[in-house]
Amino acid sequence: MLSCPAPLDHRDVVEMAHGGGGRKTARLIETLFAPAFRNPHLEPLGDGAIVTVGGERLAFTTDTFVVTPAFFPGGDIGSLAVHGTVNDLAMCGAEPLFLSAGYLLEEGFPMRDLERVVASMAAACRAVGVSLVTGDTKVVDRGKGDGIYVNTSGVGRVRDGVSVGPGRAAAGDAVIVSGPVGDHGIAVMAAREGIDFETTLVSDSAPVVALVRALLDAVADTHVLRDPTRGGLATALCEIALSSNVGIRLEEAEIPVREEVRGACELLGFDPLYVACEGRFLAIVPGEHADRALAAIRSQPGGEGARRIGSVVAEDPGRLVLRTRIGSHRLLERLSGEQLPRIC
Amino acid sequence: MRHVDEYRDPAAVEAVVRRIHATVTRPWTLMEVCGGQTHSILKFGMDELLPENVRLVHGPGCPVCVTPLELIDRAIAIASRPDVTFCSFGDMLRVPGSRDDLLKVKARGGDVRIVYSPLDALRLARQHPERKVVFFAVGFETTAPANAMAVHRAKAEGLANFSVLVAHVLVPPALEALLASDDSQIQGLLAPGHVCAVTGYRDYEPVSEKHRIPIVVTGFEPLDLLNGVLAAVTQLERGEARVENQYARVVAREGNPAAQRMIEDVFVVSDRSWRGLGEIPKSGYALSPRYAAFDAERVFDVGGITVSEPEACRAGLVLQGRLRPTDCPEFGTRCTPEHPLGATMVSTEGACAAYFHYRRGPRETAAAAG
Numbered sequence: 001m002l003s004c005p006a007p008l009d010h011r012d013v014v015e016m017a018h019g020g021g022g023r024k025t026a027r028l029i030e031t032l033f034a035p036a037f038r039n040p041h042l043e044p045l046g047d048g049a050i051v052t053v054g055g056e057r058l059a060f061t062t063d064t065f066v067v068t069p070a071f072f073p074g075g076d077i078g079s080l081a082v083h084g085t086v087n088d089l090a091m092c093g094a095e096p097l098f099l100s101a102g103y104l105l106e107e108g109f110p111m112r113d114l115e116r117v118v119a120s121m122a123a124a125c126r127a128v129g130v131s132l133v134t135g136d137t138k139v140v141d142r143g144k145g146d147g148i149y150v151n152t153s154g155v156g157r158v159r160d161g162v163s164v165g166p167g168r169a170a171a172g173d174a175v176i177v178s179g180p181v182g183d184h185g186i187a188v189m190a191a192r193e194g195i196d197f198e199t200t201l202v203s204d205s206a207p208v209v210a211l212v213r214a215l216l217d218a219v220a221d222t223h224v225l226r227d228p229t230r231g232g233l234a235t236a237l238c239e240i241a242l243s244s245n246v247g248i249r250l251e252e253a254e255i256p257v258r259e260e261v262r263g264a265c266e267l268l269g270f271d272p273l274y275v276a277c278e279g280r281f282l283a284i285v286p287g288e289h290a291d292r293a294l295a296a297i298r299s300q301p302g303g304e305g306a307r308r309i310g311s312v313v314a315e316d317p318g319r320l321v322l323r324t325r326i327g328s329h330r331l332l333e334r335l336s337g338e339q340l341p342r343i344c
Numbered sequence: 345m346r347h348v349d350e351y352r353d354p355a356a357v358e359a360v361v362r363r364i365h366a367t368v369t370r371p372w373t374l375m376e377v378c379g380g381q382t383h384s385i386l387k388f389g390m391d392e393l394l395p396e397n398v399r400l401v402h403g404p405g406c407p408v409c410v411t412p413l414e415l416i417d418r419a420i421a422i423a424s425r426p427d428v429t430f431c432s433f434g435d436m437l438r439v440p441g442s443r444d445d446l447l448k449v450k451a452r453g454g455d456v457r458i459v460y461s462p463l464d465a466l467r468l469a470r471q472h473p474e475r476k477v478v479f480f481a482v483g484f485e486t487t488a489p490a491n492a493m494a495v496h497r498a499k500a501e502g503l504a505n506f507s508v509l510v511a512h513v514l515v516p517p518a519l520e521a522l523l524a525s526d527d528s529q530i531q532g533l534l535a536p537g538h539v540c541a542v543t544g545y546r547d548y549e550p551v552s553e554k555h556r557i558p559i560v561v562t563g564f565e566p567l568d569l570l571n572g573v574l575a576a577v578t579q580l581e582r583g584e585a586r587v588e589n590q591y592a593r594v595v596a597r598e599g600n601p602a603a604q605r606m607i608e609d610v611f612v613v614s615d616r617s618w619r620g621l622g623e624i625p626k627s628g629y630a631l632s633p634r635y636a637a638f639d640a641e642r643v644f645d646v647g648g649i650t651v652s653e654p655e656a657c658r659a660g661l662v663l664q665g666r667l668r669p670t671d672c673p674e675f676g677t678r679c680t681p682e683h684p685l686g687a688t689m690v691s692t693e694g695a696c697a698a699y700f701h702y703r704r705g706p707r708e709t710a711a712a713a714g
Contacts, residue, residue: 013451023682262345268460269692326357326566328389330702336681 021230021276022335026239046166047091047227050158057158059094061085064151070117072191074183074202075278077150078117082124083205083278084229085154090212091225091281093164094156096128101135101152106145117148128207130154161220168223169244173312174290176283178211178297179204179305180256181233182275186264201260206279211303215283218296224284231335232274236282237310238320238334247316250332252324254309273322274335284312351565352388360570361393364577371397372580373529374573375522375665377515378536379406379693380564386702388566398577401529401665402698404518405536407483408435408691409663410618411511413653416441418646419509420449422478425644429455429472431465432480438681438690442651462494462508469498469506478640481508486538488512488629489603492610495631495638507640510631513616515539516547517627522664523555530665532576534562534569537591542607544599548587556585563591610635619653619687620660659686662695669699676700 017024034042041049048061063084070077086096101121105114125132183204190199208227216222224244228236233255241248257272265272279302285293290308297303320332350356376382382402385391391400404410420441423430430446437446437456450456455475459465462479469477481491491508498506515536522528535548540561552559558579562572572590579585589595607629616628631639641647653660658674661667669675669688679685681700688694 013448015447015451017447017682027682259345262348266345266348324388325352326354326388326390326393328392330387330389333701336701 020335022235025230026334044165044167047088048094048154050092059089059092059156059158060153061088061092062151062153063088064149066146066149067188068146069188069191070113070148072188072203074187075205076117076120077148078120079124080203080205080278081150081152082121082128082130083207085152086128086130086156086207086209087227087278087281089154089156090207090209091164091227092156092158093162093212093216093222093225094158095213096130096154096156096209098155099125099130099132099152100154101132101150103135103137104145104149104151105137105139106147107139107142109147114148117150121150124207128209159216159220162216162222164222164225166224166226166240166243169240169246169248169284169312170223170286171246171312171314172287173223173284174287174293174308175237175248175250175310175312176285176290176293176297177228177233177256177307177309178208178280178283178303180258180261181228181277181280182257182261182265182272184278185232185270185275186261189268190264199260199264201258201264204277204279206302208279208281208302211297211300212281214296214300214303215285215293219285219289219293221289222283222285222293224282226282228277228280228282230276232272232276233282234271234273234320234332235335238332240282240284241320242318244312245317247313247318248310248320249313250310250320250322252322254307256305256307256309273332287311348565351563351567353567357393357566357570360567360574364398364570364574365395367574367581368395368398368577369581371399372531372577373399373401374532374534374576375401375403375530376534376562376569376572377403377405377519378539378564379403379409379691379695379698380538381405381534381536381562381569382695383693383698383702384564384566384569386698389702390566390569393570394573398573400573401668402662402695403533403665404522404618404621404663405484405515405539406663406688406691406693406695407487407511407513408433408439409659409687409694410513410518410620411436411439411482411687412617412619413442414649414651415509415511416445417443417651418641418649419480420444420446421646421649422509422640422644423449423454423456424452425476427476428644429457429468429475429477430480431457431459431462431468431477433460433482434458435691435693436480436482438684439687440684440690462491463497466494466498466503466506469503470501473505475505476643477506478644479506479508480511482511484513484515484536484539485542485607486536488611489542489600489606492606495610495635496606498638499635504637507638507643508631509640510611510629512611512629513618514613514627514629516551517624518618518621519548519551521621521624521627523551523557530557532557532580533559534572534576535559535587537561537563537568537595540589540591540595540599542600542603544597545587545589545595546597552585552587558585559587561587561589561591561595563594618663620663657686659688659696662686662688669696670703672696
């Protein structure tokens with residue numbers, strides 16, 4: 001994806017930004033992980049791998065959850081761990097089938113909290129219709145962890161006739177988002193210690209499986225699916241523009257952002273286009289099917305807020321350009337480092 | 345969203361843009377002083393809307409960017425101590441010192457924390473009497489009252505484990521230094537609205553008079569900035585030069601007296617060296633001798649750390665409005681937010697960061713707009 005990855009500096013140490021989902025994460029993957037494990041299934045670097053077993057196309061993905069606080073308005077680390085992985089499978093055009101769970105627990109973590117996390121995971125699995133079929137538990141000494149981390153992996157069956165991928169966006173396509181962006185990031189920020197910030201906002205953490213199913217029923221030739229998690233909507237679309245070697249134009253006025261999210265972003269110095277969602281997805285579909293795609297997503301609970309927010313063009317390949325509300329233009333880059341607050 | 349949307353209204357924006365176009369008959373060069381304004385201008389693409397002969401150059405109003413290298417090295421020396429909890433606003437962590445930045449100190453095990461208010465650092469000091477809690481007091485006059493308040497409270501509470509590393513700078517002396525240079529091309533100034541909310545704008549009146557240049561106290565929203573530009577070019581076209589207040593909904597001529605009293609209680613005006621601009625007399629704050637016990641430079645004896653600024657980085661020229669970030673040969677190649685040569689590339693208010701994030705070059709933007 002990066003045209004010329006600079007080699008890693010061996011004197012370097014891991015920084016928070018390496019896990020931020022932005023440019024540093026991309027560089028780490030492209031310079032360390034991808035070359036070490038190189039194979040055709042890994043190559044597309046999508047949300048999950050597509051492998052063929054006995055003539056059946058399977059999607060396989062994994063995700064690790066370190067959210068703090070572990071309980072936040074609208075969700076917790078347990079439900080999030082299920083939603084994150086089933087959504088990654090959905091983004092491969094797959095129906096989720098099986099999950100695994102790995103728990104990394106810190107000595108002293110309240111058993112009651114663990115019960116809450118597990119109950120929430122179980123409820124999330126039932127809601128999606130996915131089975132958690134294997135797991136693992138490890139405990140580290142007090143002070144060597146941060147309460148609880150959860151890993152989930154998932155396997156799903158890719159739908160027949162569906163072939164989505166980050167490299168398939170083409171000029172003339174429409175860009176659709178399934179609902180307002182940034183709720184999750186801001187809800188978690190607001191719940192975090194040290195920020196005295198009251199909001200009624202809840203995380204958007206939710207499975208998008210039913211919405212994607214409705215979309216693919218309506219438009220099997222959907223080109224790209226992507227959930228705008230870390231790095232937000234802008235980073236996800238930048239990566240698609242790069243992978244597909246196309247330009248993407250966005251209309252700021254069309255991008256749904258809740259008032260509470262906009263307000264919090266103004267105060268904290270964030271840009272909502274870079275704030276994580278955990279229950280939204282981006283769909284890139286042929287322009288002529290845009291209305292059908294929108295209607296299908298909107299027909300599902302949780303999809304009512306879907307909007308067409310932009311178009312794919314041939315000009316400016318690799319670039320994401322936003323037309324602002326006041327009619328000017330600005331380039332959107334991948335998230336650089338982590339979002340940091342302004343100082344004056 | 346109230347209090348924001350009305351200042352971003354497309355129809356109102358268009359009306360002011362039309363008035364600017366109708367007013368301007370000659371080329372004018374204006375400097376917006378504050379980095380927050382620079383970011384607004386680029387984020388909203390406002391320079392695209394202005395007549396071609398109105399040139400905006402970007403000023404030194406990014407406190408993170410003008411903090412001298414040696415102060416960052418002193419911060420790194422303090423933050424690396426095992427007994428210290430070092431608190432800072434987020435931007436400062438990524439600013440390169442002569443070898444490292446504070447994020448690297450954190451990654452190597454230093455207790456470096458991002459806080460959103462100096463009072464959060466004070467709270468940490470209360471909660472952890474066994475730790476030496478240091479707050480990196482960076483900023484212009486805007487952040488000075490809250491930082492002063494933290495020191496004032498620490499003294500009142502007898503918190504002996506709290507101290508501040510002071511890097512406060514003042515706007516008017518820097519403007520004076522920029523305008524006094526022989527080849528200054530600046531014909532009008534948009535003064536920083538948030539600084540003036542604290543200090544008022546009386547100090548800008550002698551600057552305007554002496555250099556015969558319009559100074560418009562300006563806010564940060566698109567309409568604020570465009571109205572600021574309109575006021576400045578209207579004065580210029582009429583041959584006027586005075587201080588005007590575009591940001592009257594926030595700024596009064598006298599400023600905020602309570603905030604000023606807090607500053608005067610804790611700080612004294614001192615000479616400061618600015619990254620990129622050099623030593624400017626009476627251009628910053630230092631802790632008043634009454635609060636010397638809270639001065640981290642004294643507590644940790646780091647005054648001996650001195651380094652000179654590197655040659656390669658041209659951030660100084662950028663900070664003076666003499667070099668457009670995209671005209672720097674290192675921009676976007678050797679110098680990026682991940683591998684910055686200078687602070688202007690990492691700070692959320694740095695001009696180079698604004699250009700990097702919102703556009704990669706004027707030509708490309710023109711193409712994108714087409």
